Amino acid sequence: xxxxxxxxxxxxxxxxxxxxxxxxxxxxxxxxxxxxxxxxxxxxxxxxxxxxxxxxxxxxxxxxxxxxxxxxxxxxxxxxxxxxxxxxxxxxxxxxxxxxxxxxxxxxxxxxxxxxxxxxxxxxxxxxxx
Amino acid sequence: xxxxxxxxxxxxxxxxxxxxxxxxxxxxxxxxxxxxxxxxxxxxxxxxxxxxxxxxxxxxxxxxxxxxxxxxxxxxxxxxxxxxxxxxxxxxxxxxxxxxxx
Numbered sequence: 001x002x003x004x005x006x007x008x009x010x011x012x013x014x015x016x017x018x019x020x021x022x023x024x025x026x027x028x029x030x031x032x033x034x035x036x037x038x039x040x041x042x043x044x045x046x047x048x049x050x051x052x053x054x055x056x057x058x059x060x061x062x063x064x065x066x067x068x069x070x071x072x073x074x075x076x077x078x079x080x081x082x083x084x085x086x087x088x089x090x091x092x093x094x095x096x097x098x099x100x101x102x103x104x105x106x107x108x109x110x111x112x113x114x115x116x117x118x119x120x121x122x123x124x125x126x127x128x129x130x
Numbered sequence: 131x132x133x134x135x136x137x138x139x140x141x142x143x144x145x146x147x148x149x150x151x152x153x154x155x156x157x158x159x160x161x162x163x164x165x166x167x168x169x170x171x172x173x174x175x176x177x178x179x180x181x182x183x184x185x186x187x188x189x190x191x192x193x194x195x196x197x198x199x200x201x202x203x204x205x206x207x208x209x210x211x212x213x214x215x216x217x218x219x220x221x222x223x224x225x226x227x228x229x230x231x232x
Contacts, residue, residue, distance in 0.1 A: 023140055025198050026165030054140050057168070060200035067194025067214075074200075097142065099173025104200075 014125035015046045020055035022130060024074070025065065030058045031073055033130035038076075041083035048087035048124075049080075050117060051109070052094045055130075059090065059105040077107045091117050132157075134225035138164040138232060141176045150231040151183050159188040161213070161221055167195045170206045177207060184209035192218060 018037050022029035037049060051059060058077070065072040080088070088109040095101060095111065102111050112120075121127060135154050139146035147162075147169050154160060160183060162170050169180050170191040183189055184207065193203060193212045203212045213221065222228055 022143075023165050023168065023199065025195075026138070026140070054142050054165070054168070057199060062200040062202070063198060064200075065198040068198045070198065072198075097175040098168070099171065099177075 013044070013046050015123060016040065016048070016126045016128065017121060017124040018047070018049045019121070019127055019129045020049060020051045020058055021053040023054040023057040024063070025068065025070055029130040030055070033128075034073060034076055036128065036130075037080070037085060038083060041085055044084075047085050048089060048120075049085065050089045050091070050121070052091035052114075052117065054094075056090055056094045056098060056100060056105075059088075059107060059109065060100070061104055061106045063106075074106060080107075089117060089120065131227065132159070132225045134159045134161060134221050134228045136161045136163055136228065136230045137166040137169070138230070140165040141169045141174075141179070146231045147176070148179070150229075151179070151187075154187060156186050157188075159190065159221060159225060161218065162189070162191040162195075162210075163218075164192075164195055167191050167199060167201065170196070170210050171201050172205055172207050180207055180210075190217070190221065 018033055020033050024030040063072050063074040090109045090111050091114055092111050093114050135150050137147050137150050141147045169176050189210045190213050191210050193214050
């Protein structure tokens with residue numbers, strides 16, 4: 001007897017977007033988002049991650065958490081590719097307001113304007129916010 | 131009475147820093163910690179506000195929180211002093227009271 005979830009065959013692939021709007025370390029949101037994305041990667045859906053507002057700080061190069069006694073989870077963003085999470089979108093306006101540029105980021109991303117990101121959000125089946 | 135104000139929220143996400151600056155008396159000290167450290171960095175949309183604060187207050191930023199977020203002490207706005215945890219303790223000891231803007 002197979003389990004019910006095994007009988008369904010290849011289900012419909014949905015578009016999932018994880019929206020990240022919080023800086024790392026000050027709150028748990030950034031780390032939790034990363035955990036959920038890695039778990040959800042096992043379900044072979046069409047996954048993308050968007051970084052806007054303070055969420056762009058999650059991708060800042062050169063994070064060194066030794067002094068605060070917390071785990072530096074920023075290298076994990078570079079491992080996402082290995083889990084087929086390859087679509088990382090960063091909002092240009094959020095970078096600019098913070099004096100950051102694409103060169104400040106630790107992983108290759110697609111930088112896009114607010115309007116383009118809004119379009120992308122509109123195309124999703126599911127949006128999960130962190 | 132001398133007051134030390136601590137601000138631990140990002141100026142982009144909350145109005146904590148603005149509220150602190152609206153209430154902090156001239157000459158009092160302000161220490162930026164946790165996500166509050168983003169206000170100390172040059173080139174952000176809040177730079178002018180923070181430069182104004184530096185003119186009127188002693189402003190400090192906690193180094194370990196800067197480094198954790200990938201920011202270097204050289205990127206901090208001129209006039210802001212970077213302190214470590216020992217410096218944080220010294221500041222609390224040097225002031226009569228601490229007001230935490232959370």
